[in-house]
Amino acid sequence: MTADPLAPLLALADVAPAVERARDRVDQALRHRALRRHGGQVAAEVSLRSAVASAALEGYAHDRESVRAGTVTDPVSQGALRVAGALPGLTERWPTSPRQVLARLHVLAARDVVPENELGRPVADPVVAARLDGLAGLVAGGTTVPPLVLAAVVHGELLNLRPFAGPSGLVARGAARLVLMSTGFDPRGLVGVDVGHREREPEYVGAAGAFATGTPDGLRSWLRHYLAAVELGADQLTAVGDEILAAA
Numbered sequence: 001m002t003a004d005p006l007a008p009l010l011a012l013a014d015v016a017p018a019v020e021r022a023r024d025r026v027d028q029a030l031r032h033r034a035l036r037r038h039g040g041q042v043a044a045e046v047s048l049r050s051a052v053a054s055a056a057l058e059g060y061a062h063d064r065e066s067v068r069a070g071t072v073t074d075p076v077s078q079g080a081l082r083v084a085g086a087l088p089g090l091t092e093r094w095p096t097s098p099r100q101v102l103a104r105l106h107v108l109a110a111r112d113v114v115p116e117n118e119l120g121r122p123v124a125d126p127v128v129a130a131r132l133d134g135l136a137g138l139v140a141g142g143t144t145v146p147p148l149v150l151a152a153v154v155h156g157e158l159l160n161l162r163p164f165a166g167p168s169g170l171v172a173r174g175a176a177r178l179v180l181m182s183t184g185f186d187p188r189g190l191v192g193v194d195v196g197h198r199e200r201e202p203e204y205v206g207a208a209g210a211f212a213t214g215t216p217d218g219l220r221s222w223l224r225h226y227l228a229a230v231e232l233g234a235d236q237l238t239a240v241g242d243e244i245l246a247a248a
Helices: 005-009 016-028 034-057 065-071 075-090 100-108 126-144 147-161 168-182 193-199 201-213 218-246
Strands: none
Touching: 005 016, 005 147, 016 147, 034 065, 034 075, 034 147, 034 201, 034 218, 075 100, 075 168, 100 126, 100 168, 100 201, 126 147, 126 218, 147 168, 147 201, 147 218, 168 193, 193 201, 193 218, 201 218
């Protein structure tokens, strides 16, 4: 048998306990009583907040209420909204056709940003192609690590590989959320991980750079950031649930 290429990540200092903490925080948030009667409303609000955060991480920060009102029209913010809205419909295809789903995410993210003939097409680089193939293999069952670890790796790899022109960070964050949704960890996309990344943006940028080094310390730095962002995303879910119940 071929050894699981991601298994060593769980042996890095503090990573396994951080995975457990993040999972426990998410499990607690998913028991929020607002989800019993207002699940759709909660999901829509988390989707909006995630899109606003993801666009901000690309350098397009806008007031959430302005985005909600439809007055924000820059193409990157619109792309972030399209990606967020499409994720539930892409969840089933992701584990079986990850390359095709990545192309679809790029079409949604980069419309009106890059030329039409570049939409959905990875850059022509054999190294990029090989690494995308490796990532697709992991998503399609090439690892048995917890979904949180796989999502972190998918996110970090796509951030650094930048396989598509334009706002490739939107694609990376959408793909990471798809890992959590398709594995059943967060099937409805209720955990606003991107909000957590936005709240810790300097750390997000620094840890992504550390991940690119491929060193144990670099990988550990990224994983610890990602798991902290998941905890903040769970807190965001709780906050949204509280607000919706208060307004009901």
